[in-house]
Amino acid sequence: MTAVACLRVAVDAEKTGLSPAVLGPLVAKFSGIYLESRWQWPRQFAPLTHYSFLLTDPRADELDVQELARLGEELQTKLFGEGEGGDVRLLLFEGTPEAVQAFAAMDEAAVGRALLDPSLLAPGRLSRVEITEGVAHRAEQAVTTAGAVVGPNWVEQHLARGATGKATADQPMPQLEGVQGIYFTLRGVFVGDVVSSTPGAAKTHYSLVEGDEHMPADTQAFDVDCAAAAVRLLSEPGVHAMLYLPVCYSNLVRASRRTAYETMLATLPAAHKGLLAAAVYDVPRDPAFSALATIKATLSRYVTNIDLRTQDPGFEIEKLPPQAVTSVTLVLPHGDQRARLAALRRFADRLHLYRKKQIWAAVTNVRNRLELDACIAAHVPFVTGPGVCRLQMAPVGGRMQPPEALPLLAA
Incomplete structure (x- = not known):
């Protein structure tokens, strides 16, 4: 029943x-x-x-x-x-x-x-x-x-x-804006937040840190909505750490869509550039040098940090110049627990290459205590996901939190 x-x-x-x-x-x-x-x-x-x-x-x-x-x-x-x-x-x-x-x-x-x-x-x-x-x-x-x-x-x-909102006759449901904290495992502190924005008509909330089922179909609209949410967050007190804004890799590297992204980025307050970062998602295993150059040239005028998010644990970090970006984040794959932990171990085995390139490594879509503990044991510096921090109404960057007290639930 x-x-x-x-x-x-x-x-x-x-x-x-x-x-x-x-x-x-x-x-x-x-x-x-x-x-x-x-x-x-x-x-x-x-x-x-x-x-x-x-x-x-x-x-x-x-x-x-x-x-x-x-x-x-x-x-x-x-x-x-x-x-x-x-x-x-x-x-x-x-x-x-x-x-x-x-x-x-x-x-x-x-x-x-x-x-x-x-x-x-x-x-x-x-x-x-x-x-x-x-x-x-x-x-x-x-x-x-x-x-x-x-x-x-x-x-x-x-x-x-x-x-789909058809049950609400008077007015549509509001846009759901939120953030999810980025946790620094080496010091037990949230060092930033990933911004999200979900239309009221969506079946579930959108999130860059919770896997494919929480990703939008219209990536450009999602990125624009998140940028608008970040502008509103920065207009209020309480933002003390980096805000990461979703940016779709394939959209940004296409000349036909880049103009729209430059318009979106221009709305970000220049005075707060030091608090802004780009989380470039759906990055392939071996991104072209020209694509990376375009990404850096376009984003660096508006944000301080650039994070590349990939679903491939064998991402070819060897081909990136030192300090080419701030960080690279592995999105744990959809699948059973064994497959997810196998991807994590493969990624962790290559952490020495990230240190050599002076590029931070991170893991997202961490869903439970087992995965979080595995990240900590492997010395992965940064972790995000529902097993770390659930959707929040206000930024949590700057908050100390012992790992045993995670995940941080909705405030």
Whole structure:
């Protein structure tokens, strides 16, 4: 059986001091990042509105509310601080597919009335999720009838509709901007952040550090969105370390697309060049000398560091001139654990060549503790990935963190 429910975030909007146009996207971003880090596969979620999400768990008949309850506490702190003012409530409606859709479409006043009069609800169970004395539970339950079994076909179709934004009639979901920290294993500190930006209609978040399944189809649009996100980050306090901006190798080396990239790069603030770096992805095993020259000539006017990202552990570092770029990063391949560790070992066996060329080596798409420990044991200097740092709302560069406390979860 598959457990299906609609999670709804109810916020005391008047006490936030924010307009609905600002509050809705803010709640959507905070909630989306939290669910992305905690509600993990094979469980799935999809946004229905700024304040509601479709949740599924194919392994259970009933959703576990332990992780969901923490979302309410984190949103309370984000929106109202540590004081007693304001109120964030999490409502969970479990029922038939039609009932879940009907609940997601209800306005706040209708939900309030339904809490007092359960007969106004479609068949299902409405609960307030909260934590009492450290224990998460369903409180204030309103049950009208037993829920029905939901088949996987409906779940997949509904997730697709939610992911494409068709479930939100009033306005599209906002762009989800975030960063993921770059960890320096030799000193136990985050030394920078990789920027990401995801359209609200995307099925999953985009990320340069989490493998092919999190890479966009439209690489140029992704790179432009990330540059815009970096400009916004730099306009606010809190950026103390390098921001790495995604740049697609094949786009940049094509003359037909280079002009668009130069226009994009020109939007970066020159005064912050010392905090900007380029993460050039999809680099082949043996990039042409002319391509590398083009990359350096184009990027060096706007950024301080250049990182080349390759999926080939046998990347031919021998052919690069000393200090040709700042670093080369191996993207661990899609596959089973054995294949991923084999690629890591092959890359690590060549670290002496990187030191000889005075080019830093790094590994990304690190997914778990086993891979992180293998990187540390192999003396890989820099690591990134969901096993190191999950998607964050604000940069973490400059933060000390012992390796045993990784991964850094969503803030």
